[in-house]
Amino acid sequence: MALDNITLGQYYPADSVVHRMDPRVKIILLIAVIVAVFLAGNLLAFVPVIAFLIVVTKLSKVPVKMMLKGLKPLRLILILTFVLNLFFLQGETVLLDLGFAQIKQESLVLAVHYSLRLILLVLFSSLLTLTTPPITLTDGLERLLSPLRVIHFPAHEMAMMMSIALRFIPTLMEEADKIMKAQTARGADFESGNLIARAKAMVPLLVPLFVSAFRRAGDLAMAMEARCYHGGEGRTRLRVLKCEKRDFIACVLVALLIAIVILLGKIY
Amino acid sequence: MQVTMEHVTHTYQPGSPFQATAIQDVSMEIREGEFLALIGHTGSGKSTLAQHINGLLKPTSGKVLLDGKDIHEKGFDKKEVRKTIGLVFQYPEHQLFEETVAKDVGFGPKNLGLSEDEIKERVIEALQKVGLGEPELMEKSPFELSGGQMRRVAMAGVLAMRPRILVLDEPAAGLDPQSREDMLQLISGLHKQGTTVVMISHSMDDVARFATRAVVMEHGAIAMEGTPQEIFRHAERLEGMGLDVPSVCKLGMKLRAMGLPCPEDVFREEQALPALLALWKEGKRHGA
Numbered sequence: 001m002a003l004d005n006i007t008l009g010q011y012y013p014a015d016s017v018v019h020r021m022d023p024r025v026k027i028i029l030l031i032a033v034i035v036a037v038f039l040a041g042n043l044l045a046f047v048p049v050i051a052f053l054i055v056v057t058k059l060s061k062v063p064v065k066m067m068l069k070g071l072k073p074l075r076l077i078l079i080l081t082f083v084l085n086l087f088f089l090q091g092e093t094v095l096l097d098l099g100f101a102q103i104k105q106e107s108l109v110l111a112v113h114y115s116l117r118l119i120l121l122v123l124f125s126s127l128l129t130l131t132t133p134p135i136t137l138t139d140g141l142e143r144l145l146s147p148l149r150v151i152h153f154p155a156h157e158m159a160m161m162m163s164i165a166l167r168f169i170p171t172l173m174e175e176a177d178k179i180m181k182a183q184t185a186r187g188a189d190f191e192s193g194n195l196i197a198r199a200k201a202m203v204p205l206l207v208p209l210f211v212s213a214f215r216r217a218g219d220l221a222m223a224m225e226a227r228c229y230h231g232g233e234g235r236t237r238l239r240v241l242k243c244e245k246r247d248f249i250a251c252v253l254v255a256l257l258i259a260i261v262i263l264l265g266k267i268y
Numbered sequence: 269m270q271v272t273m274e275h276v277t278h279t280y281q282p283g284s285p286f287q288a289t290a291i292q293d294v295s296m297e298i299r300e301g302e303f304l305a306l307i308g309h310t311g312s313g314k315s316t317l318a319q320h321i322n323g324l325l326k327p328t329s330g331k332v333l334l335d336g337k338d339i340h341e342k343g344f345d346k347k348e349v350r351k352t353i354g355l356v357f358q359y360p361e362h363q364l365f366e367e368t369v370a371k372d373v374g375f376g377p378k379n380l381g382l383s384e385d386e387i388k389e390r391v392i393e394a395l396q397k398v399g400l401g402e403p404e405l406m407e408k409s410p411f412e413l414s415g416g417q418m419r420r421v422a423m424a425g426v427l428a429m430r431p432r433i434l435v436l437d438e439p440a441a442g443l444d445p446q447s448r449e450d451m452l453q454l455i456s457g458l459h460k461q462g463t464t465v466v467m468i469s470h471s472m473d474d475v476a477r478f479a480t481r482a483v484v485m486e487h488g489a490i491a492m493e494g495t496p497q498e499i500f501r502h503a504e505r506l507e508g509m510g511l512d513v514p515s516v517c518k519l520g521m522k523l524r525a526m527g528l529p530c531p532e533d534v535f536r537e538e539q540a541l542p543a544l545l546a547l548w549k550e551g552k553r554h555g556a
Binding site for chain 1: 285319322324347350351354355357360362363364365366375376379380411425426429
């Protein structure tokens with residue numbers, strides 16, 4: 001039904017170099033690439049970034065269609081960014097006079113620049129989530145944040161919470177779908193009516209969903225305690241994260257990318 | 269009221285890497301007044317099939333006809349389908365949400381747009397049917413009830429819509445023996461009063477006791493179809509599919525394996541005693 005098409009966590013299973021990379025490295029490199037995108041001072045500097053994106057996408061075996069799907073929810077923001085910058089930025093060279101407004105060369109360049117920056121941010125981030133299973137991602141995040149334990153930051157607890165949340169999204173989704181169907185079978189209507197009517201129609205879905213979430217939370221806590229879970233102290237892992245050659249190559253590549261971007265920004 | 273399925277195929281999440289075909293080219297019919305049992309291994313597509321009966325799922329290809337009319341055709345009133353065909357999901361007590369039992373049972377009739385009086389009448393009638401007729405119970409919160417009572421309230425919620433065809437997905441799962449028996453008696457009673465019943469079940473003893481016809485599903489397709497007598501004659505084949513057979517059948521198989529001439533079409537408890545007596549007399553005559 002309506003919930004069929006939501007793929008949260010949106011992991012795309014495939015066997016590729018990008019998939020096999022260490023999640024910690026991937027997270028750090030994503031941040032580095034985002035820095036590179038912001039460092040790009042002119043349109044030319046975007047060329048190596050875009051080239052890098054294309055190469056990595058190709059390597060990851062993720063279909064382009066899946067990548068572009070990530071942009072869909074942002075289309076309104078993208079259009080707004082482009083249009084607002086196009087009309088409201090200051091400039092001198094008039095390209096087009098529409099009477100009520102003028103399009104200037106400088107503003108056109110900047111509008112393209114800002115939109116491109118946004119698109120690249122989204123695409124690189126979705127590349128990370130598409131190639132890394134959510135649980136591996138939180139694993140990597142936990143390891144990256146663990147030095148912060150010195151200042152009493154609960155890295156393990158945060159990661160555990162995130163893993164549980166991610167683990168239960170599909171379960172709860174299935175549950176929601178089932179309850180929705182059951183109520184539909186009793187003549188409930190989730191799809192028509194105005195906003196208030198639709199919000200009211202959610203009650204028969206949300207109440208059972210919350211009840212089951214609480215029940216599951218209780219069961220899970222019990223099951224974890226029964227298996228002697230007592231927090232992160234002294235825990236060993238099933239999958240030990242290890243940096244390999246490909247991770248170092250990726251780091252070097254991204255460092256080079258940043259260098260090229262800075263260089264191109266300086267020259268022109 | 270007759271439901272006909274014509275070459276129904278259903279694929280979940282088509283086009284994604286998670287695509288899965290749950291049922292493939294299924295054609296069958298549900299006849300007026302019958303008690304149809306849907307049997308199959310977990311993942312054989314029974315529940316998906318059940319959800320096609322009242323139009324909750326739309327077939328990827330193929331048609332579902334109610335009295336000859338395609339229920340997914342434009343202009344066909346879906347409310348009509350929901351009114352005629354009631355669906356009780358697995359663990360239906362997980363769908364309760366209202367403040368009081370009466371309100372929860374009245375949810376279906378209210379959605380049908382009935383008057384207050386009519387809703388009240390139907391709520392009382394439905395609760396009496398499931399054996400929860402006490403007036404003080406109606407104003408209780410459904411979350412205060414016991415598990416078995418909650419299941420019966422959820423069941424009443426579907427019965428209050430007065431369906432002509434009732435589809436039940438493992439209605440007795442997880443109940444204690446007494447509640448289980450009550451539930452089965454309730455369903456059997458509804459069938460005797462003229463409701464067409466479609467029941468998904470893992471208990472072959474229940475199928476042997478109540479069903480007038482059975483459909484066996486395997487890998488999303490119909491593997492066997494017929495009266496319980498016809499189906500349980502192929503007990504070995506059922507076991508090959510990872511399914512159980514009624515206890516009486518098992519006994520018969522053991523006796524036959526010992527070389528005793530136990531007839532193959534004995535599968536109900538009440539048939540067992542006469543058959544065993546016949547065997548015993550036979551044995552005595554031969555002086556064994």
